[in-house]
Amino acid sequence: MNNGSTMEGVLACVGQLPPLSAAVVEVLASFERKDVDADEIARKISLDQGMVTRILRVANSAFYGFSGKVGTMHEAIVLLGFHNIRSLVVAAGLIRQFPPREHGQFDHNLFWRHNIGAGVCARVLASRLGKDGELAFTAGLLHDVGRLVVEVVCPVKSDAVALHSADHDTTLLEAEHAILGADHAAIGFGAAKRWNFPAAIQLAIRDHHQPGQESGFLADVVHVASVLCHALDIGNTANDCVPPLSPDAWQRLGLHWEAIKYCLPEIERQNAAASLMLGD
Amino acid sequence: MEHKLISLADARPGMRIAADVCGPSGDVLLAAGAVLSGVTLSALARRGISQLEVVEPLSPEERVARIAAIDQRLDVLFRHAGNDPLLRKLRGVVRGYRVEKL
8 A cells, every 4th residue: 555545545435436337347357367258248338328439439540540430349349359449448438437527626537638648658658668558558547546436436525635736736645645544546456456457457556656666567657657648748737747757667667768759759649549538 | 830721732742731631431641740742742632632731830939939838838747856867858858859849
């Protein structure tokens, strides 16, 4: 658990969480299983037309090269591959399941812009490092899920965190410790365990602010991706700033600045496609 | 970056495309950011494209103002970075990328 997070603080949020939609649960589980029935999952996704619409918008973007030709979930899986469609299902499912509330301080649109942006950064970096880009994309999409949990379960405290952070110009983590007694990384980890996210994604959520030796590749790459996303001003609030970049994570990944320069246009291109997930 | 819609007859090699140029079936013929050449111009004409959006080059004054705006935003985003060497480097890379795109 992150420094300063109490078990009570975490449980207060995670204890009341609703279950995730069946399609999202199965898609997440498929990262750790080989015997996946993609047709059955496609059928479950197709029951939620709002989710399908979001997925098809991205599937038809220039990025995947099938512009306008993907009409159904089944076609999306055949043309893009089940492997590539999973992260889109997870994102669309969460966006659908936790819609914005009116008059809150929490900006859903910016939240998802940051998480989609971090997912894209993680995918581009992981692919460049020869690792599984889609798993990295999914971990990036979910890295701040703890913030969403606070917003859904304790909206009053979610507002208080946003106001505290703005009034005192503190980091989000500091504001969360002050108001909640726990931060979104620890709360997200609690939710990820409860929702049975793949183990590597659980660790990436828990450690994305300060990955350690034992946190694993996903935590390192999501950490760098999130910092990069802030630096690129993707999904930032007016008050956001670029958080510290862990020299250890940077070194473990073996990244070079030249590689980052090379990745930036690709990140921008892929982010434009993935952001089609948002909007009505 | 200012965009301008021009007819294909006014397009010249060296101009940069501001938005994807799509064919009648929605497929991208030329992606945003591409620089026009004689070859691409005749290919677009063959495909029946009549107009396209290009990037208008900035005046020197506009360029200075844009760079100042980039630095101003980076000052806000990196206000807690202090002398952290990695964040200084990151800021430099992002700034270089933004300025290059002007």
